[in-house]
Amino acid sequence: MGLLSQGSPLSWEETKRHADHVRRHGILQFLHIYHAVKERHKDVLKWGDEVEYMLVAFDHQNKKVRVVLKGEEVLEALQEKGERKNPNHPTLWRPEYGSYMIEGTPGQPYGGTMSEFNTVEDNMRKRRQEASSLLKENEALCTITSFPSTLTRNIRHRRGEKVVINVPIFKDKNTPFPFIETFPQDDEAAQAAQPNHIYMDAMGFGMGNCCLQVTFQACSISEARYLYDQLATICPIVMALSASSPFYRGYVSDIDCRWGVISASVDDRTREERGLEPLKNNSYRISKSRYDSIDSYLSKCGEKYNDIDLTKDKEIYERLLKEGIDHLLAQHIAHLFIRDPLTLFEEKIHLDDANESDHFENIQSTNWQTMRFKPPPPNSDIGWRVEFRPMEVQLTDFENSAYVVFVVLLTRVILSYTLDFLIPLSKVDENMKVAQKRDAVLHGLFYFRKDICKGGTAVVDGCSTAQNGTETDTEEFTLMSIDTIINGKEGVFPGLIPILNSYLENMEVDVDTRCSILNYLKLIKKRASGELMTAARWMREFVAKHPDYKQDSVITDEINYSLLLECNKIANELSECPELLGSGYKKAKYSGNKTGSSS
Template identity: 85%
Template sequence: MGLLSQGSPLNWEETKKHADHVRKHGILQFLNIYNKVKDRQKDVLKWGDEVEYMLVEMDAKNEKVRLVLNGKDVLETLQEKGEKINPNHPTLWRPEYGSYMIEGTPGQPYGGTMSEFNTVEDNMGKRRREAASVLNMNETLLTVTSFPSTLTRNIRHRRGEKVAINVPIFKDKNTPSPFVEAFPEDDGEAARAALPDHIYMDAMGFGMGNCCLQVTFQACSISEARYLYDQLATFCPIVMALSAASPFYRGYVSDIDCRWGVISASVDDRTREERGLEPLKNNKFRIHKSRYDSIDSYLSCCGEKYNDIDLTIDEDINKQLLDAGIDKLLAQHIAHLFIRDPLSLFQEKIHLDDENESDHFENLQSTNWQTMRFKPPPPNSDIGWRVEFRPMEVQLTDFENSAYVVFIVLLTRVILSYKLDFLIPLSKVDENMKVAQKRNAVQEGMFYFRKDVFKGCNPVLDPPSTAQNGVESEANDGEEFTLMSIDTIINGKEGVFHGLIPMLNCYLENMEVDVDTRCTILNYLKLIKKRASGELMTMAKWMREFVAKHPQYKQDSVITDKINYDLLHKCDRIAKGVEKCPELIGDPVNRGK
């Protein structure tokens, strides 16, 4: 989620008065951190995952599922039983956006040895069992949407109107055409904002109330962190489509499979002026994206030539950073983040020690929710430069979540070991993001991807031959990228692209890995491979098929309470290992619990 502090929250009018103060001191805090740790080298690889959980009640008698709004109490209980009595407790629990949400992470970051991959699923299992042990009868951990909070209110007040989220409806056999919702208690705003053939939502909770899966890596230096940030940015749409898990919104079947655009619209606090709907008068900038969106600039020198997106920056902040010795690419990145206002401010956190605190910097850094996040070290800590990979949808089981996490971590090892280059123009990454959210994008979508990732590097792997299948001319036509399916990107296609799984397998063959760990990793890669090929379904596709086959479904795009109950009851059983689901997970061998 980002920065979640405790204290006395200010309303928007009060927060607005302090916006320039937060920006000014946020930049000073960033400069203090940068100057202290810019030359820091040789930090070891550490990494960790974040899994977001929802608390729900399964009402078997009435066949309904309800959100349980006691996340705060559950969180306090888990912390009291865990980290507060044992600093080395294997799990950590943190608040999330919704009052029915909690976030779990490993107690200590994982290290650089291959055997660490064999402990991820076990730790996720501990988290699930630990949280389940403090829930009431009929309560369990699952995934749905939420109610507004202080942050929500400030988004609406800054924007000057409700957020308007319109998600295309899935047109089934009996779906009305056009599909137009009635809003009985509407004052006219919903009727004006809702589009025909779309599911309409008007609160931040419909977006930020969705759960996701994230991974953070510590790099050995700032330059390695910037290189990883850029390279992983190109994978965000690919992995998002591969992890697609959210096809339903507000009780309707939608025509999208991923949450990203919904969250982007749900926290879009731009005014009409900033969105280009009215001339600039009260605002300084025309801002092209929501504060929750794909990245807008690469950070490494390799990426500079691919920065082809119009970047709005605060020129005064940019100059201040350049004058302080920050290079152009990093300066414009920070000056772009700081065109935003703080959304949330606490009375107790206005006047800070800029030498030793970073809350004002984090206030804006953490509320620019992008596909990747570049994370400077916290002040006076032994933590290094980090990057966070943010586009993945949370999966149903610990096995699946572990598979996606290990896949991404292994990918970073291969990128760094072989000095690979996956960069393409950032505008093409944005196009990929749009494709990735579409229904069944993993099978039907075509994505821009770099053809020769070894160019200019010293590869250990043999690059694929480009003279087969009649694609030699295409490979030598001056274009560094082409459209590929996810199957080609992940599994490879002779004469077109080597494939990420073959690269990872080659890397594993050159590493000393114990038999048990190797088996675990290969199981995870097999899941990724089969999801990409279509042999296994994504969670989004599996959920769609469940609803389509449900006896109460009338092919009208409506999910009734009974359908919802049966779906989430089955999800719960699969997640707990009570029921198998080979069409979603396959049949992994030697799985640890």
């Protein structure tokens, strides 16, 4: 999720008093890092995934399921058994936002060899096994995206009022129309709740969701900036492909992805910053929540597509320019630093700016965007990195591995073939909105670049629409379905999967690894074509067929119990689900804990 530290947290009023101090020293820390490693080249291509898990408990007698608030206890045990005893332990565990959540990563980053793609699923399975072994008989480790949770106060205090999250209700046969919730004891909620929407009013409804992320170490800062830009255009596509969160606060919604919910849940902008009142106590109008899509490309090739008005701290921007930082990177940092720190620990106020980066990370890591550009930590052997953040977590280790391998392979192809996916950033924003809609993977149309091989590399037949160095069409991009983008359409677009397959044919890959990769790409291909369901579509159909469902958009405790029980069985291979996974995919060896039984 970002910066998670231990210490004595200050109140919002105390944090606010130190906001300028944090920003000023955060910039100094960034400058120390930048000047120390700006010329750094030839770092090894490394990468790693992050899977966020929920801890739940099943009450089989009463057919209910609840989150288990023991993340800290489980985390302590995992770290004690793992990394504290053995620095080379194959898994690492970290805290997450909710006390019912934990985050697992591989113990060491993966490298650049193709054979490492064949170890991802085994490592994810090991993580599931390690954490599950610490749970009680009725408890389970689930990779599901949304389950309601707790509150966080500083968002509300800075904003001056509760956050407002209104998610459109799915209108079923017996759903009241208009659908209106009543809040007799809460006037603020009564005023903020919209008709035909599910209302939520706390950070936990968003940040309590789980996701799947991948971080890449690039060879240099320029390569990191290039990857950051290219992958930013892919974010909406992969988000729609991985859609897995159609339910909120006990209702069936009309969206499939968590992104907008989290964005609203951490929107700490005041009424002035949102443009609802004249600027008086605040410095800027800010167009987005601090959890949203990126606002500017970082590479020179992306500069002409920066068509979003960028709010930035002009003083910081000028300071960075004077320090020799180019204007694209300077405006990116100056834009991040229009935000206040949300949390500050008493022990972390006064730091050594030459050797620490907590103040920089305080701002950097609470700008939760689709992509994150990550400078190396001070005095480390870690290189320049980018983080790919839009994916929804999947039910099984096989699916999570498939999405991770797909994205990592795509980065290899982008770099190897110098592909160009860039379109105006405003169109990427439009794609983000489309991606969250119900069944966007089947019905959504997304702006996408027609000619991605402008460098002249003939990857596959039909990859380039260019003739004699000029484009056949004055428009560089057009609307495409996800099926066309992923699988290709003759005369329109070659498809990302055919390009990846072409890349694989030219690489030396052992038989087992090739088989695993092809199985993963097969899942992505069939999700894109609609032959296999997304998790969101599968969950909707499961609920629709449940005998307790009244076609009224309400998810009862019993429906919730049945759904999560089945999700747990599928995750631990105690139940097959060909609609979601297809047939013949690589079987995992781990059977998990036995919560699948309701005896």
